[in-house]
Amino acid sequence: MYRTHTCGCLTLRDAGQTVTLAGWVQRMRDLGGMTFIDLRDRYGITQLTFNMETQPGLCAEARRLGREFVLQVTGTVCERSNKNPKIPTGDIEIHVTELRVLNAALVPPFTIEDDTDGGDELRMRYRYLDLRRAMVRKNIELRHRIAQETRRYLDDHQFLEIETPVLIKSTPEGARDFVVPSRMNPGQFYALPQSPQQYKQLLMVSGFDRYFQIVKCFRDEDLRADRQPEFTQIDCEMSFVEQDDVLQLFEGLIKHLFKKIKGIEFKEPFRRMPYSEAMSLYGSDKPDLRFDMKICDLTQLVKGKGFGIFDQAPYIGGICVPGAAAYSRKQTDELTDFVKSPQVGASGLVYVKWNADGTFKSSVDKFYTPDDLRRWMEAAGASAGDLMLVLSGPADRTRVQLGQLRLEMGNRLGLRSKDEFKPLWVVDFPLFEWDEETQRFYAMHHPFTSPRPEDIQYFETDPGRMAAAAYDCVMNGVELGGGSIRIHDADVQQKMFAALGFTPEQAEEQFGFLMHAFQYGAPPHGGIAFGFDRLVSMMAGLDSIRDTIAFPKNNAGRDVMSNSPAPLDASQLRELHIAVTE
């Protein structure tokens, strides 16, 4: 071992001891007769001192070192005259008597500091140096702890961690698969799993009762800001359970993690909100409950006063922004620009100000009296000093736009603190989504999701009204996880496939081996999968999942550090029985 202690553990109690440390040069300062070096390792920073008077050779040597050199030093632990209360080792320093350079280092292309001078692109190319920064390292350490506590909780609840295959069969339904040509089976391909869905259901058929896995999944999608081609799930499945059992158990997991990792106790049960309520009050199936500002349906209130846009709109809704009546023209213009931006797509914004003096001012004063406006605002629970923002159009689309505006106002008013966590379950999702273009139903979750028992009767008559026994775990406007009770009854599964427009042959072709398995005694079962990267990102207070991943890929799916993907040798392609076509 190159050290007796780490750089994070020495305190005044060790004063007088001779110790050996190893680590990286974080900082150097020459102060006349003394040279100070901050030596860094994963565990902390310890100050080293070299004295020009008593050890001129050693001190001269120390002065020739550079940032990020790797050192081994031996010396005596001494009390500091100038203590640093910000770090655990701040009371002591090491008077160095032996110095060994374990490795030299080129000057890093950016500073290894939380507040680094390196741009995103540069830090990704030198990710191994970026990972040295304390704030990046802490995220990876947090990820480790969340993983260990997740396993501990699930192990304590009789879940078995079972590895499912990475080289599986490609299924055309859903997002695109990454595929792997098989050398031993010419012309044939494996796929990488988008999730272990079918395997975990097979494990329930096998009687494993409770399964989990923290597992890599793969999706060949055009990447958006917060997507990675490979991502990690906490994947779980249970037998002989109903929806409520799953929610309770995994609510317990989230509570366990927040308590153990962040010292935060959620004392109340998580709220359970039907999908329809989430959409009508928050314009989102993942409502951010850190602030109120619910959407108020004004449709009936605003009609018939001669304002054509509202009179013709199928839906009019508004949100009340507390204390914002004093917004300037510039500010309301900004909000109009926001709702008209492509990512929101509204055609315009109506505002009403209930001024502190009790008067009203709106962009539709021509059509509505102060009494009219007061009625709108009272409907939304507003009072003097508040601002109401109103959008109109088709109900579903307008609610989503109001939901986006609501989040924007939450940001502007500083109502979305990263230190506050508001979990809930969104339940009773629709079983099907209707697609106008292809004129067919699609499964909102996947074709194995069970309807709520009370809705099974509507398969033939009114599939659009059916709700699924599906649930999402939502926190602060982010979907942390989701799942469902699965169909275990062959008849129900047939009806599901029929409603989705699958012929029996297509269902057999795509899901054959799972369907076969179900004929041999499938138990009632259900499960959930949490986005592990997202969960870590939430608990770390990060904006992107990328910072929770040691070696992430960029938005083009490239690893700029190793320069991958890359072309293959012709001989490699030949062995795999494939050719590049363009």
Place this chain on the structure above:
Amino acid sequence: MYRTHTCGCLTLRDAGQTVTLAGWVQRMRDLGGMTFIDLRDRYGITQLTFNMETQPGLCAEARRLGREFVLQVTGTVCERSNKNPKIPTGDIEIHVTELRVLNAALVPPFTIEDDTDGGDELRMRYRYLDLRRAMVRKNIELRHRIAQETRRYLDDHQFLEIETPVLIKSTPEGARDFVVPSRMNPGQFYALPQSPQQYKQLLMVSGFDRYFQIVKCFRDEDLRADRQPEFTQIDCEMSFVEQDDVLQLFEGLIKHLFKKIKGIEFKEPFRRMPYSEAMSLYGSDKPDLRFDMKICDLTQLVKGKGFGIFDQAPYIGGICVPGAAAYSRKQTDELTDFVKSPQVGASGLVYVKWNADGTFKSSVDKFYTPDDLRRWMEAAGASAGDLMLVLSGPADRTRVQLGQLRLEMGNRLGLRSKDEFKPLWVVDFPLFEWDEETQRFYAMHHPFTSPRPEDIQYFETDPGRMAAAAYDCVMNGVELGGGSIRIHDADVQQKMFAALGFTPEQAEEQFGFLMHAFQYGAPPHGGIAFGFDRLVSMMAGLDSIRDTIAFPKNNAGRDVMSNSPAPLDASQLRELHIAVTE
């Protein structure tokens, strides 16, 4: 929840309680007025009774059930008259009052028993049913426990579990990569990792100090009996350590696992055996120490008596088989056939019997006197009643053949018990292997393996004599894991590449980003990787790793359950910019 208890937990203490159970029909018996059903779940088996006299309807219904039907039953826990001491629930039975069939089941194609009537092929096709068998399930449960205990130990020793990418850069050196065409980067490919070797070394450069991962790795090799295209490693790396630190820490892991999981304590430190000793005494770099029967070098002893084969052979060695002097002609013929078989490849076998009466009998009596033979046998530590088996030829090859013969004799004599575990470290591996065909050195481990410090001086003069700071953890003739101290010094790495015949350009092309990283302050580091499937297989007493894997592939790399790999749609290939060439 469909149950109040599992099928494994009820005992006499629960007598009189009303309980609800759910599970599968393991067995049914009609005994006149009573019907008995064994209900099975992951946790055990509970006997259900149905009484024709008191509940004729329910009993008749029970008689219509079949094997592997999924039931939910409610009833009263009662003491059995006919107790079964072999199972924890054997003192009680459930007098059923309510029966609900949760799912019917087709008759399974083989019996769900430890001693099943299903052949290998059939069981793999219906792996989800095979997994219901207790002996298969127990292996998967054991695997879970070993994984959890491994993480606990490593977490307790400050290791961080860090996920490394699955979509990485292809490296031509070594075994074949599985590759993944990139849709977004036409003509380019990712590779699946054969191990996270380079990433874990980068993590050391990043200062993570101690890393581990239980991780899937991939090798596109022609599969032998005990190989899988995807397999799992316990992958570890540590900074600021020397070989002895790594051995101690991971010896601790193995001891921890055997103690926690099997209740076996290894009290002594693991033996450390140099590679050269393992090869000369056991003919193997993974010696099975459950029995002695060491190889004895007879080269000097047997020369010069006119037996041409021995006189011309560069090496003659033998093993002494205790108590086997009475072997029949048939038995020695079998052994001759064994050594001449293609997998051993010797040209013949010489035997010497030291009979119980003190006389000698050998297949070379024409050339050697009884005194000669006695000297050979005494050299090998034999005594009257023993059999000596002698092979000759080039030293390295002959030792390996003797090693194979030794294991065969160990099997024949029943000296290789699955309940006995003999761990050791094999150390001081050669740094290089010389390949006659290509007339160059290859790295015996990989090009980042450090030579022993004392051997660095021989890079230019005599690379063949250099030993590596590399080590294997061996148990019962199986390599459980292996690793090395890595090169962290750029000069040493240059010399290594030079010795391997890499031009600087080739080294840059293949290992560029790792080499660059090393310039920015690489700490001394080393690590190890254990074959997780093999470790589980060893602890479970299995002959194959396949039985430790929930969904293994067959020897052609196929999953016969899902029928994968499979052809892709033309449109999928087009999107990926590839075509199948044959």
